[in-house]
Amino acid sequence: MTLHIVSKSPYSSKALADCLGAFAEGDALLLIEDGIYALSGRMPESIAASPVYCLQADAEARGLPIPEKIEAIDDARWVELCTQHNPIVSWFK
Amino acid sequence: MKFSLAVYSAPHSSQSAASALRFARALLEQGHQLYRVFFYCDGVHNGSGLAAPPQDEVDLVGEWQSLQREQQLDLVVCIAAAQRRGVLNEREAQRLEKPAANLAEGFELAGLGQLADALVNSDRLVTFGD
Amino acid sequence: MAKRTLALCRQAPYGSALAREGLEAVLAAAAMDRAPELLFLCDGIFQLLDNQEPGAIDQKSLRRNLQALPMFGVETIHVCERSLMERGVDTGQITIAGVDIQRVDDTGGFIAAFDTVLSF
Numbered sequence: 001m002t003l004h005i006v007s008k009s010p011y012s013s014k015a016l017a018d019c020l021g022a023f024a025e026g027d028a029l030l031l032i033e034d035g036i037y038a039l040s041g042r043m044p045e046s047i048a049a050s051p052v053y054c055l056q057a058d059a060e061a062r063g064l065p066i067p068e069k070i071e072a073i074d075d076a077r078w079v080e081l082c083t084q085h086n087p088i089v090s091w092f093k
Numbered sequence: 094m095k096f097s098l099a100v101y102s103a104p105h106s107s108q109s110a111a112s113a114l115r116f117a118r119a120l121l122e123q124g125h126q127l128y129r130v131f132f133y134c135d136g137v138h139n140g141s142g143l144a145a146p147p148q149d150e151v152d153l154v155g156e157w158q159s160l161q162r163e164q165q166l167d168l169v170v171c172i173a174a175a176q177r178r179g180v181l182n183e184r185e186a187q188r189l190e191k192p193a194a195n196l197a198e199g200f201e202l203a204g205l206g207q208l209a210d211a212l213v214n215s216d217r218l219v220t221f222g223d
Numbered sequence: 224m225a226k227r228t229l230a231l232c233r234q235a236p237y238g239s240a241l242a243r244e245g246l247e248a249v250l251a252a253a254a255m256d257r258a259p260e261l262l263f264l265c266d267g268i269f270q271l272l273d274n275q276e277p278g279a280i281d282q283k284s285l286r287r288n289l290q291a292l293p294m295f296g297v298e299t300i301h302v303c304e305r306s307l308m309e310r311g312v313d314t315g316q317i318t319i320a321g322v323d324i325q326r327v328d329d330t331g332g333f334i335a336a337f338d339t340v341l342s343f
Contacts, residue, residue, distance in 0.1 A: 002335045005219075007109065018233065018265045021305065024331030033108045075119035082217055083094050083125075087340040089231065092102075092109065092222040093241075099341070101241070134244050174244060205251030212228050212339050213257060220342040222241075 001026035003085035007092045009037035015091040020046050028085060030078070031070075032058055039064050053081065095126045097211035102223035103138035104153035105146065110139055113221035114156055121164055129167045129211040130157075132200075135223070137180045140170040142197035154197050161199040172202040228252075228259035229337040232267035236285040237277055242270055245343030246288040253295035259341060261292075264303035264330055267343075268310060271302065271317035271324075286319075293321035301327045 004027060008015040016038055019029070029047055031038055031054040039054060056072040059065075066072045073081070082088055098117060102109035117127055132139050144154045161168050170180060175196075176189070182202050186194035196202060212218060230249045234242040252258055263271060270285055277284050292300070300319070304326045307313065317324060327333050334340060 002331070002340075007112070007223075014265070022264065022303075022330040022334055024329070024335045027331060027335065033112060075115055076123055078116065079120045079123050079125065082096070082120075082219060086217065087229070087334065087337050088217060088219050089334060089340045090220040090222060090342040092220075092342075093234065093239075133248070134240060173247065177240075205248050206255055208248055208341075209252035209255050209257045212252070212259075212341070213226065215339075218339045218341070222342065 001028065001085055003028050003030060003081055003088045005030045005032055005088065005090045006035040006038070007033040007090070009034045011037060013093065015093060019091040020044055022089075023047065023050070028053065028081065030054070030081060036062055036064055039067060039070060043067070094216040095128045095214065096120050096217045096219065097128045097215040098130045099208065099218060099220045100130060100132050100136035100139060101134040102221060103135040104144065106135065107223040109221045109223045110136065110153055111151065114153060114160070116219060116221075117160060127164065127166055128215045129169055129207065131208045131211055132168070132170045133174050133208065135178065137170045137175040137178050140168070140175070140197050140200035141180050141195050143195045158197060158199040168200045169203045169207045170196065170200050171208070172204055175202055226338040227336070228257075228339045228341065229334060230259040230261050230341040230343060231334070232261060232263045232270060232343050233265040234343060235266035235269040236275070237280065237282055241343055242267070243285055243288070245341070246270075246285065248341065248343070250288060250291060250295060253292070253297055256296070258295060258297045260337070261297065261300040262303065262327065262330065262333065263300065264306045266310075268302055268306045268312055268317070271319065272312070273316055273318060289319050289322070292319070297322070299323045299325055301325045301333065303330050304328050305330075
């Protein structure tokens, strides 16, 4: 299944919304860089049942608390996620 | 596993190129292979030897060069994208009659065929864009 | 089994270089007999509009890249149905000679079937 990597804030970019429009059951979402801001406020309902990860370092850099349902990961786990999923799609605009 | 990375973003203009470097280091630390890093679009600026960030900021070009030396990486800068943006090696600078060359050591200019080749020869492609 | 590669074309043409540079990457792969499949979605569908005249803004036409696709063996492209509808574009406005345009409903399912995705 696909790993979707979103690196832009949903409050200033359509990257996350576009990503969710191309989400299949079993896909996973990883929030990195400004994508972390999706953790502030409500996460979209459509991915309530999907695995959602965020880069710990990016959340810390931005002073964002990480909600319970989101798994904060380090770089090693990021690499592991990429080995466990295919293809890998990046949403950055 | 064999990874290739596609980097479309310039260093410093956004976090994306720095994320690519972090990911590159992490995958190598985990014992995976990094087949190629292909710098395309504004990513060609990662190969500019003229970048001179302040001392208290990360020198991304320098960091790519260190990693390249340590791990014998294949860092490819797309020649067409580089010409458009002014990243040239000696040969290209002379051929195009430009006043200087600036491709940083450790990087190579090559065509888009190298991206296609990376797709065939890697298990995973991760894209870093902005 | 040969790896299946998909190029996701999501950017509108002319405002950003990524639309053109994405197609150039696709054509380069196609020239090596390694053409990825193509899915146009989000603003990428605007790359397909007829009647583009970018000479007016001193740019080369992206459609020339699209028109080259069949010469390199790419005879089918895919378009996200929802992206067309959201943007008020109907298939009558997007024609490329020699190329069959297939509409995709379930883009997630479509993408998941590939081994590698070029994210443009």
